[in-house]
Amino acid sequence: MTTFVDRVELHVAAGNGGHGCASVHREKFKPLGGPDGGNGGEGGSVILVVDSQVTTLLEYHHSPKRKATNGKPGAGGHRTGALGPDIVLPVPDGTVVLDRQGNVLADLVGHGTSFVAAQGGRGGLGNAALASARRKAPGFALLGEPGEARDIVMELKSVADVALVGYPSAGKSSLISVLSAAKPKIADYPFTTLVPNLGVVTAGETVYTIADVPGLIPGASQGRGLGLEFLRHVERCEVLVHVLDCATLEPGRDPLTDLETIEDELAQYGGLEDRPRLVALNKVDVPDGQDIADLTRASLEERGYRVFEVSALAHKGLRELSFALAEIVAAARAAKPVEESTRIVLRPTAVDDAGFTIEEEDGAYRIRGGKPERWVRQTDFANDEAVGYLADRLARLGVEQELWKIGAKEGDTVIIGPDENAVVFDWEPTMAAGAEMLGRRGEDHRMETQRPAVDRRRERQRGRDAAEQEYLDFEALSSGREQLDQ
Ligand SMILES: Nc1nc2c(ncn2[C@@H]2O[C@H](COP(=O)(O)OP(=O)(O)OP(=O)(O)O)[C@@H](O)[C@H]2O)c(=O)[nH]1
Ligand SMILES: [Mg+2]
Known part of the structure; x- marks a missing residue:
């Protein structure tokens, strides 16, 4: 499971x-x-x-x-x-x-x-x-x-300070098991580790976390083996450790070639170039292993790597490795600006509540903006008074004036909000409270049959009366009330 x-x-x-x-x-x-x-x-x-x-x-x-x-x-x-x-x-x-x-x-x-x-x-x-x-x-x-x-x-991108990378069976999980208290699964077949393991290491004053990722093989970037997907978990680390197997019997493999292969795959993944790297030559308890380590050490150091000979099995060289890692981690932490170690949180949507925009589309005017769209959502269109209140709010925001400015005329179609939630009005410029609602949210007004003109005029008049009353009301509103409304 x-x-x-x-x-x-x-x-x-x-x-x-x-x-x-x-x-x-x-x-x-x-x-x-x-x-x-x-x-x-x-x-x-x-x-x-x-x-x-x-x-x-x-x-x-x-x-x-x-x-x-x-x-x-x-x-x-x-x-x-x-x-x-x-x-x-x-x-x-x-x-x-x-x-x-x-x-x-x-x-x-x-x-x-x-x-x-x-x-x-x-x-x-x-x-x-x-x-x-x-x-x-x-x-x-x-x-x-x-x-x-x-x-x-x-x-999930695990938050580990140190990441172990290497071929399958190089001994990454074994190293975690001896450097920390974690008890990952260890076995002599490839891809024992299917998901990253995390352990906590204490070296002197420094406490840091160490993680391994499933083994990499040539072509991992093309999806071979478990692919590069798990490298996401090493993206946040401060230092990478190449775990190189000095006791592999597979033809064509030796620590140097392994290192190059893994570096190629890391380069394919990208983004880890700036991370310092150490080399752990593992399995030096095996007689041949020590010989191979001796042979490769110089070439690795020539390439600028700090090399540690270790044995997870015989607990050899672990102290040196863990202290070297602690040093790098401590230095990285010290160099980090304080706020970065706290948190970065982005809000889901930037709320631009300040204003509104009016765009002309196919002879209609579309109003967009946090406030107008919210006010529309708050309006019970079955209630004339509520519609009048909406119209007043819009007028006060300056929608009315802006429509005038860009040349809207009486009877022009005004749409508020994005298509899926649009409310469609016939613009009634005397006072926006007379705005006549032709369509409700989610309905297309063009699909509706027009109401008789007499009916519409009567409604319009009623709207005007209400508008006058509302207009007086608003003049008297205190700024405190204004805030509550919005
Ligand atoms: N002799 C010897 N064997 C070791 C040493 N470290 C690990 N092994 C053995 O190597 C095999 C693989 O070890 P793991 O720790 O599972 O290797 P891994 O790198 O985590 O492998 P994957 O999870 O498959 O990527 C196991 O049989 C270990 O017992 C060591 O220092 N010396
Ligand atoms: Mg493992």
Whole structure:
């Protein structure tokens, strides 16, 4: 059974925000009780958090869909809807989060580092919160917003200071087993190690981690053997150790040729050129092994490698090797700027909430922007008052003015948001509150039959009246209220 998984695709969905409530307080002998509809609760988010106890992404391999609960709607009597609880997903240290296109969304290093993979939808404001000095009894509330949903890919790049590379059966796992307390599987057949092993080494003052990767063979870059896939786990290391087998009986192999082969494969993988390298000539306990080590040492040193003769079996040369590695690791840590050792977290989407854009397309005007699109999502289009409120918000943002400026005329089609969520209006320039809704989100207004002109005019007039009232209301709004609205 698989126990180690280092790449998974995961679908994460946050909870929707609960709708705000439109309600009027009722009490005996108090007919005008005022609005008392509470706000909707926020939907739960899906959050990834590094947990150093977790070493594999296995759990997500088994259940690749995670959905947080929705927020509850608000209720009368100023009752706020319950929050949808967040879902916290523990992931191993060194998990990289990507989108389907392979763009890195977050690189999670360090216990406790977190990343919001899907943001819960905000709850809608209830009519109590929408009330103001002039708008005493709003007959509408805002809708909760949908939670984010997306597909992500998680890849584990182990966080080890030292990485052992070499042919299968060179003794990489054996070395880990004697340098650290880890007990990886060791056997005399190739590809014993199928997934990286990790061990912790203490050398003097320095404590560092050491990892091996499945053995490499010529052509690994073309997918031979287990291929180069696992080299991802050595990408973060500070130093590479070539484990060279001095006792191999395979024809055509000797430590020098092996080293060249492995270097070729590393070069194919790329990105590891700048990492310092040491050489461990292993298995010098075998009589021939020592001879071969003696023969190769000079050529290796000529090429600039520091060479250590070791035996995992006879525990020879281990101290020297582990202290040399500790020195390099300590130096690398000292040289690192402080912030780099903490964390890098990227937010899922940069929220540009400031403004909006208007583009002309096929005789229609398309408005895009964080606020307008959010406001549309919050609007209950079955409620005239709510639509009027939306129109006022848009006018206040300057959408109205901008449309004028670029030459929009009465009756022109105005579209808000991207195609799949677009709302289509006939523009009514007197005051945007008169904006007439021809299509709702997700519907194509062109498919709808037109309503009779009389009907439309009457609606428009009603809109104007409402607009006038709304306009007065807004003049009186304090800046505090303004913030709450947005
Ligand atoms: N004589 C001798 N044998 C060793 C030494 N180190 C490892 N071996 C043997 O070599 C074989 C392979 O060792 P592993 O540690 O499994 O080798 P590996 O590099 O991890 O191999 P893969 O996981 O297949 O890539 C085992 O039979 C070990 O007992 C050593 O220092 N001396
Ligand atoms: Mg091994």
